[in-house]
Amino acid sequence: MQIKAHLLDLKPYPPGKTVEEIRRDLKISGNIYKFNANENPLGPSPKVLEALQEALLEIHRYPEASYLELKKILAEKWKVNPLQIVLGNGSNEVIEFLFKALLEKEDEIIVSEPSFLMYEKLAEIYDIKVKKIPLKRDFTHNFSEILKRISFKTKVIFLDHPNNPTGSTLKRRDWEEFLREVNFKVLVVIDEAYGEFIEDPEVPLGIEFLKRGYSVLILRTLSKAYGLAGLRLGYGITFEELAQALDKVRQPFNINLLAVKAGLAVLKDEEYLEKSIQIVKEGRRFFKEELEALGFKVFSSQANFLMVDLGERAEKIYQRLMERGIFLRSLKAYGFPNFLRISIGLPEENKFLIQSLKEVLKEV
Ligand SMILES: Cc1ncc(COP(=O)(O)O)c(C=O)c1O
Structure with a gap:
């Protein structure tokens, strides 16, 4: 061995x-x-606890494999097609799908430093090169430097927005300028694990850019605002071709039955x-x-x-x-x-x- x-x-x-x-x-x-x-x-959420009580009686069964009901609710929320949604065992798993489906040995990813550590941890696991671009002095992503450092090997740029650990965000015009300059062959992952907490109207959500045809994937999680960290449920929203490719590399029942039921309940609990x-x-x-x-x-x-x-x-x-x-x-x-x-x-x-x-x- x-x-x-x-x-x-x-x-x-x-x-x-x-x-x-x-x-x-x-x-x-x-x-x-x-x-x-x-x-x-x-x-x-009390609604989650209620749903889980009932679901406990079913845990000897596999969950429904397509997760269509959950995907439909999320698709309605974001006004996209359910085929544009990919579900993960936590949004961490969706990050891993990108490594499985897109990244090959000679490719590289770009991340900010500091940012959520799982991007580089997964790169280490999959043996993919990481270019780390320090945040600017105001602790926001350094878009101009990232643009300079993109090479023909760059396949994915991971940007947590708000950034973890600083909480920083960027304005709509900064994102627009940046995305306009990024080659369409490069996927920009806009990780909105904390997206629900954005209060500033000048700070955009990634979905705007997806709908305008940019090459982006938006990551969302039910671990934070929805209070389901322990059950592990997250998702990506992207264009259909990519969502379908990511869906192919997941295990058949990656979202467990309790997470499905809890997710359905909390997404209705406004x-x-x-x-x-x-x-x-x-x-x-x-x-x-x-x-x-x-x-x-x-x-x-x-x-x-x-x-x-x-x-x-x-x-x-x-x-x-x-x-x-x-x-x-x-x-x-x-x-x-x-x-x-x-x-x-x-x-x-x-x-x-x-x-x-x-x-x-x-x-x-
Ligand atoms: C920026 C960011 N993205 C993704 C995650 C992963 O969240 P989860 O796998 O629980 O959905 C976290 C967790 O702390 C995070 O801070």
């Missing part, structure tokens, strides 16, 4: 710790406050979605005001998290908060040792974090 040489040094994706892991690894028995994984703080979005918008404003009042720089974000510059004390603050059961995301691994990423929680959780931070600041 021989493991592929390019996999020998591969480091797996570093996920945010779960509550159970935190309790076990750090021996914390009190309350745990998770601001580290951009999850939905509301808990699941009240839950609105509440999720409202909590994030209010939480973003609250954190920005409070953290700026404490003298810290908060970067503008259209996502369900904020990046904040805590200066040289960042690591100490991170550790002290952790000792109190409050978990933020350190951005050391992204090359930003002074920055932390804070997922928006419930209003009372957000207040608790600020109160605890004030106490910790007296200690460090």
Whole structure:
């Protein structure tokens, strides 16, 4: 047996710790406050819980293999044909389909640095070359540099919008200028994992560009605003030829029965979605005001998290908060040792974090 040489040094994706892991690894028995994984703080939609109760009685059956009902609901939502939708076990899986269906050994992809780590992790797994283009000084994607670095080998450009971990977005005219310049043979993936939380009307959604015929694929997930991270359900919207090719490389039952039923239920639960979005918008404003009042720089974000510059004390603050059961995301691994990423929680959780931070600041 021989493991592929390019996999020998591969480091797996570093996920945010779960509550159970935190309790076990750090021996914390009190309350745990998770601001580290951009999850939905509301808990699941009550409609999902109801649907799952019923669905439990069917889990000895395979799900319906075409997932047509789910695709139809999504197609209606975006006013596209169901054949333009490809479903994944989390939007992560749709990213993987692109590697399976489009990318060959000599090809390369372009990503921003920093951005969502799975693009480059999957490139490592599939042994595809990655060109990393640093974000601009304002932490937005550097479109002009990306355009310069496209070569005949470039097949896919992955752009998370809002960007993870900074929360940054770009305006409609920037996207228009960029997409007009990109060769049609190159696919631009607009990853809108946090798209529901965009508030600025000048920030476009990728669907606009798909409908205008650009070579784009839009990624969406039910892990964030829809509160289904644990069930794993995401999708891509693109032109039919590509969606069909991606659909061919998926496993027959890649979306499990419970995820299908939960997805159908939550996509009809407008009240839950609105509440999720409202909590994030209010939480973003609250954190920005409070953290700026404490003298810290908060970067503008259209996502369900904020990046904040805590200066040289960042690591100490991170550790002290952790000792109190409050978990933020350190951005050391992204090359930003002074920055932390804070997922928006419930209003009372957000207040608790600020109160605890004030106490910790007296200690460090
Ligand atoms: C930018 C971005 N894209 C995609 C994902 C993957 O989401 P999922 O696989 O849960 O749909 C995440 C998760 O955090 C993300 O931040």
